[in-house]
Each structure stands twice: as structure tokens, then as C-alpha cells.
Amino acid sequence: MSSGGVVAIRNRDEFRLASPVLSSELDESIHIYVAMSGSMVPMRVFKSESVESVKLKIKSKKGFCGKVQRLVYKGRELAREYSLLREYGVEDGNVLHLVIRLAELQVVNVRTSCGEEYSFLVKRKRNVAYVKRKIAKKDTKFANINEQEVFCGGEKLDDQRFIYDISKHNSAVIHLFVRRSAKIRTTPQDKNFEVSIAAPQLHDTRNFQEEVHQKTSERDVLLEPIVINPKVELSSAIQDMIKSTAEGLDGGKCPVRSSEGTGGAYLMQNSRGTKYLSVFKPIDEEPMAVNNPQGLPLSENGEGLKKGTSVGEGAIREVAAYVLDHSKSGRRYFSGEKNGFAGVPPTVMAKCRHIGFNHRENVDTKIGSLQMFMDNNGSCEDMGPSSFPVEEVHKISVLDIRLANADRHAGNILLSKDKDGKTILIPIDHGYCLPKSFEDCTFDWLYWPQTRKPYSPDTVEYIKSLDAEEDIALLKFHGWDLPLEYARTLRISTMLLKKGVERGLTPFDIGNIMCRETLNKESIIEEIVQEAEDSILPCTSEATFLESVSQIMDRRLDEITK
16 A cells, blocks of 8 residues: 555445545554464554455465454454554554464364374365375375275265365264275274364364373363352253263363364364364453463453453353343243243353363363354355345344444354254354443444344344343342443443334444444444433432433434434
8 A cells, every 4th residue: 555545444334435545644654563373474554554454464475264364452352344553553563463263274183993093284175185195194004095995974985075075064073984995905994983074273183182081080071060059050951061061071082172263262072072062161261361372462451352341251251141142931041941032052151171271381170151062054254144034133133232242243153054944143252242331342243234124023022021130130140240330231232222122223223323433433322321421420329320321312312213
């Protein structure tokens, strides 16, 4: 970009071109350093460049096949891609931390008929012949790839079969049987041999399963739910998840670290290693936490990547999202229902001990959230939103508005199919919901056409039944006595959702009230809160403050609807 270049800016309705930047101060050329994969890469950029432009430069410079990039500067994620570097305060010589998701790669774990195990990081566009060559380099007994035979469910796989074609039928693990050709075998071979194709990982898992099985004993492995209130009765779905996950750990199936996201997330397997059952996220491996495996710096003031959140509270927020995603028929935490209104997967606080976690120090038992792994066909970022059912988009909008979600992007909405072939959207990753402020609220679905349609009568009925005070009491019953700042957010966001629906506002309308249009321009909900704070005396009760918010919100909403 030249000093008089044109900056591309995206708003909620369209892409447009802003006027050329004429100020040399605003368009100053600076040097920054991008920290990635243990290295520091210098880059020359402009203060007037957008975050999106910088990400494209990084991708071009490094040539990696990462699909999703996250940039972090001074403990804050540069989440608004259409915002400029100068708006985030990036200066000459600053360091930006990059976290990428290698969406085009698969980890292939290989166990040979001779008892050997290997792990490979393979591009999804590679074929079976490529995997055979990788095996041949690792094991001389399979040096001749023409002598290798690979089967899947009794079907022999052709060398030209793509990894993607094999893995697309099962998002977790694919069972393959590999043997030497019958023509050269002198003794019968055991056919129970598998190649596991798992989600992308950044670390080497070669021989790890065998090592863990040898090193672990009953006292080295632990998985237990954390229940603060003895009156809490876990649903059958959560009980089954914990039991089967514990059986997998006891059977020597180690946690598999995912490269998704900016924190430590571990895929937990069943006892046979045939599928993933749950996802464990330790609090000490959250972004900016002491044992974060993605190389992010420690938080200097305890604040998380999103404004209004704290490091170490992501796990309890994950559980809170599940507890609050209750259906109209009752609190599913007790009823045993698997799915609530928006479909947040069953989640519980748990403590787990295993040598497979990221230990920078001698950590014994880790505490974190344990969430059910949901079979899926990818995420919403893998396809255009035009095919998503309106009701599915609307249910997620209700959840995000209620919880003032500060991290709703297409990558944390999974795609699935029900028994009738209908597309189902599954919301995950709620570690940044219920913040102290609305500053970082971001909803990717604001750009989807479904949000401009009105809520259905059933959804309106559900919204009218919501009660913030009941929800706060429900969280307290489950062990989280919601701090005043977080409780205030839940009360105000629920109030906005209910008042907006009463006036016939769409998800797009309400979402725009809650989210900032630009980084430095306060949202309407922030203006409402600030006006209420300015209108009351010090030491005023919370009830009086909320009444002021309600009156001001009514006035602003009436202005919008007119």
C-alpha cells in the first residue's frame, strides 16, 4: 500500500472504499514483529492498514495453509478485521502474537501390524499412496509400498483415494486396516490394525499412545466432575460422558490436543480409541494463562483476550452457557435433556490428571470445563450462510444476545445434520460470554441474511419466558455466585432482548444495538448504560440503576422503531 493508498473498510451492510488517507501521520509506515511457532518475523506495515490486510500479508509472507488466523496485541485479540492497526494502538516495534488453525491438515496416527505406531501431519488433499510412502520411510518392513494393503470397513482402499474422502465420513477417527500383501506373507497377520485420522494438531504424537499406556497407572489418571452444591443432580448425558471419558483414560487413550482456538483444548477418546467423546479445557491453559500451549504471553493485569473478561474464568463461563441454555420445558440440567433451546453441548466443570496435558511446571490435577464432543460436518466458516435454516440462526442469536457473547464467529458454530437431513447449527466456545462490559461484543451472524427476518412466534414466546433473576439464581445453585458486574450484563442484555422483541425488532436490529459499528465508537447499549450511570447518584441501589436503564432503553428503542 502506498502512502496515499485506499483503505478497504467493511460495515454491516456492504464493503465500501473509504477516502484516501491523506494524513502522513495516520498512514505512517512502521515495523512490527509477528511471533509465531517460536520465531519472530519482522514486517513492514502501515498504521492505516486493516487487521485483515495484515493477516493476508502474513499468509503471503509465510506461505502456510492456515485457514484462520488470530492476532493478539498487548493481551487483546485484534478481532475486528475491518478495523485499522492504529485504532488498536499498534506502534513501531510492537510485537503481535499469531495463532493459526491448520485447517488443511490432518493428523494421521498409524499402527502397523508389527505393533509399531507413527503419527504424520498430512494435507487433506493427499492420497493413500502418500501415506504409504510416509509409512515406508518409518518402517523398513513396509519399505515396498506396493506390498502395503489398506482397508476401511473391509473395503480395500485404492492408492488414489484422498485423505479428505476418507475422513469426511467421520469427523473423529477413521478405522483402517493396513497389512503387507498376502502374496509375500508367510504367517497370518492380525487384521485389527487402525490408522486414526484426527482433527489437526500442531504437536508430534508419534508413539505417544504406547508411551502413555506404559507410564500411566490408576493413580496417574483421574477424571471427576466438580459439583459445588450437593443438591445438583447431573443429567444422564453428562454422567455418561464422564463415565465413558474416564474409561478411555483408564484404557491408555491419551488426550489429543487440538490446534483449534487460542487455548489448550484436548479431545478425549473412548476406551477403544474409535471416537472422540468430550473436550477438556484446563483453566491454566486458557489464552494468556501460565500454561497456555499456543505461545501467547501472560496477561499483565489478569484481563482476558476480550474486554471485560478475566483469565482463568473461561471454563466456568462454558458451563454457565450450558446451564443458561435451558429449554421451555424446564431446566435440562436435571431433566436429562441433551439439547436446550440453542443446543449448547452438555458441559460440566471437572478435574482431570494426565501426563498428556501441557505441563510447564509440575502440575498435578487440572481443573477445567468438560464438554461433549459433537459429531459434525465442519463449521459455518466452511460454507456460505445462505443455506443455514432461519430458525437455527435465530436460536444462536438469542443465546449470544442474552449472554453478551464477545466471541461469536463462524468458526465456533458447528454444522451437523439431523436424522431427516436438516442442517443443525451447534454453538460452542463460550469462554467469553457474560463480560463486565459490552465493549467487545461481536456477532458474525450480523452479516447473515437470516438475521433480517423477524423471530418466529415460538422463539418470541421463549424470549418472553426468560427471567434474568431466575437465571442468576440458577447459576448460584450450580456454584457460581455471579459477581455484580456480570449479573448486571445478564440483566441488561436480557432486558434488551425482551424489549426489542416486544417492538418487533429482528436479530439484526437488536445485534446492532449491542455491537459496536467501529472499534472506537460506543454501541447504543453502551450509550444507554453510560447515560443511566450519569443520571443516578453515588451509592444508588442496583434496582434503581436498572430502572434508569429500562427507562432510557425504552426511549432509545422507541426512537429506533420510529
